[in-house]
Amino acid sequence: MPNNPIKMSKLRQVLKLSFQGHNKLQINKLTGVSRNTVKKYLDIVDALSTSWEELSRLSDKDLDELFCKEPEVVPDTRLKELLAFFRDNDKRLRQRGMTLLRLWELYRREHPAGFGHTAFYRHYHLWKRRVQPSMHMEHTAGDKVYVDFTGEKLPVLDEATGELQEAEVFVAILGASQLTYMEAVMSQRVEDFIGCCEHALHYFGGSPNAIVPDNLKSAVVKSSRYEPTLNENFEAFADHYGMTPLPARAYKPKDKSLVEGAVKIMYSRVFVALSEGPATTLERLNEQVLLLLEQHNNTPFKGRSYSRREQFDELEKIALQPLPAKPYELRRSVHATVMKNGHVCLSVDKHYYSVPYGYISKKVRILFSVSEVEIYYKYERIATHRRVRSAHNYSTEGSHMASQHQVQVAWNPDYFLSLARVIAPEVEHYISQVLLKKRHPEQAYKICNGILSFGKRIGHERLIRACQRGHAYGLYSYRAIEDILQKGLDLTDPEESQSTPMPSHDNIRGNHYYQ
Known part of the structure; x- marks a missing residue:
């Protein structure tokens, strides 16, 4: 005659007491269930390799199928x-x-x-x-990596201020091999989140086909059941490593059950195993975390003869995509209007970058990273520059400028001196003095260009004499040459103008007054 079936409430008591650390004899005394029956149920629990939290969520029907349904009799x-x-x-x-x-x-x-x-x-x-009692998702090698932050945080002591801070804990797990990565960071901001994801890929030695994040703001700007809006930097990061971002549905923890389970395991294998007292730096904390993480990945699965690391080396390592040679650089975005000189200002550095002259007065978008600046107009990239952080300076590409502007780019002291030298040594000397009088040579370029332009309008001879007269007066400017030419002083003898006698007047004292 078959035994009477056990009530599911009694079975739950047996399972709960077992996970609380009670032995078979203690469970027998507390519940009245025979030791042999308790042993049978505990053997099934060992084969399941699960936790009380997962079992407690099962319905009575599922528990009955797992623990009470007899398998078919076979040889x-x-x-x-x-x-x-x-x-x-x-x-x-x-x-x-x-x-x-x-x-x-x-x-x-x-x-x-x-x-x-x-x-x-x-x-x-x-x-x-x-x-595996809960619904199981089959994972293909090299297909997905699941990422999330733990709910609990780890303490970090700031040695400089003595302030106790709490570090966020990032966890990533590969779907097929369940190889796990863990890292502590100071925030869940996009730069920290993407940095952790990148470190995880380098820890794995490759990237899978897809990455599955939770709906945190660093990954998903606006969640949606059908088409979530991704964070621009996270989307660019995934594209850089050849991955497709697949955000988990909001309020659907089973979409990322693997990483949820990994978080629980990290609590028991890493969090409680850390040395007592907070770490003094984030680097020291992560050193401790990495040692415990290696132990976890090299520990055999419960009821199996192989570990996560062995399963990864055998199945998933060769299925991952190779990592690109260049790491991803976080990009930021600002908008600006192209100035009339064909440049845009990156306000962060106060540096100016050129764009093709056809975009003058257009509103453009500037994407910049640590080393590069990209300028877009209506989703089309129109210019790329190496990022320069010197304030109030220009990065100019010659092909961006109009023909008349390209001539201005060639302006320098040697350029103007060579033009003056062709006319006469006197003009060259005068131009050199004009360049010396200005604090920055660039301030004198237009003056020099204006002075030399007189040679085309009135001829070289008059310009030479005007430069001689200006030098005699000690005046070195465009206005001085212009006045000399307008008044015709270049056509008169300098000595005649200097020997003009002083007119007599009752209010003017003669030279005898000072004797």
């Missing part, structure tokens, strides 16, 4: 061989192209007298349900 030898085959080869299903049918064909080659494919499927799903 012991074949069943043991089949279960051993499942344990050893289940991870092959995570390889691309591998199906349950192909796994059965492999099983029949090793065990010609084994089960047919229908019985094989039935026993596999029964075994799978016991090993």
Whole structure:
């Protein structure tokens, strides 16, 4: 006669007491359930490799199927061989192209007298349900990485101020191998979040096809069931590493159940194992975290003979995409209007960058990183420059400028001196003095250009004499040459103008007054 079925409330008590650390005898005394029955249930729990939190969420029906439903009676030898085959080869299903049918064909080659494919499927799903009681998502090697921040934080002591700060904890896990990465950072801001994601990819040694974040603002600007709006920098980061961003649906934790489970494991294997007292720097904290993380990744799965690291090396490592040679650089965005001189100002550095002259007076968008500045007009990139942080200076590309502006770019002291030298040494000397009188040579370029232009209008001879007269007066400017030419002083003898006698007048004292 079969035993009376146990009530699910009693079964929940047995499971809860087991996870609280009570042994079989204590559970027997507290619940009245026989020790053999308790042992049977605890053996099933060990095979499931799960937690009380996951079991407590199951319905009574699911608990009954897991713990009370008797499997179909089959010959012991074949069943043991089949279960051993499942344990050893289940991870092959995570390889691309591998199906349950192909796994059965492999099983029949090793065990010609084994089960047919229908019985094989039935026993596999029964075994799978016991090993992984919750809904299981099949993960393909190299397909996805799941990322999230933990709810709990880690303390960091600032040695300089003595202030106790709380560091955010980032966790990433690969879907197929479950290789895990963990890092502490000071915030969840986009620069810290993307930095953690990048460090995780370098820890894995490659990038998967997709990245699955939660709906934090650093990844998703506006969540949506159908088409979420991604953070621009996060989207650019994913594109740089060849990944497709697939944000988890809001309020759907099963979309990222793998990383949720990894967070719980990190609490028990890393958080509680850290040395007592807060770390004095974030770097020291992450050194401790990395040591514990390596222990976790090299510890065999419960009920399995291999670890996350071994599974990664065997299955997922070769499936990852190679990392690009250049790391991703976080970009920021500002808007500006192209000035009349064909440049835009990056206000952060107060530096000016050229754009093609056809965009003068247009509103453009400037994307800049640590090393590069890109300028866009209506989604089209119109200019690229190396970022320069010197204030009030210009970065100009010659091809951006109009023809008349390109002539101005060639202006320099040697350019004007060479033009003056062609006319006469006197003009060259005068131009050199004009350049010397100004604090910055650029301030004298237009003056020099104006003075030399007189040679085309009135001839070189008059310009030479005007420069001589200006030098005699000690006046070095465009206005001085202009006055000399307008008044015709270049046409008179300097000595005649200097020997003009002083007119007599009652109010003028003669030279005898001072004797």
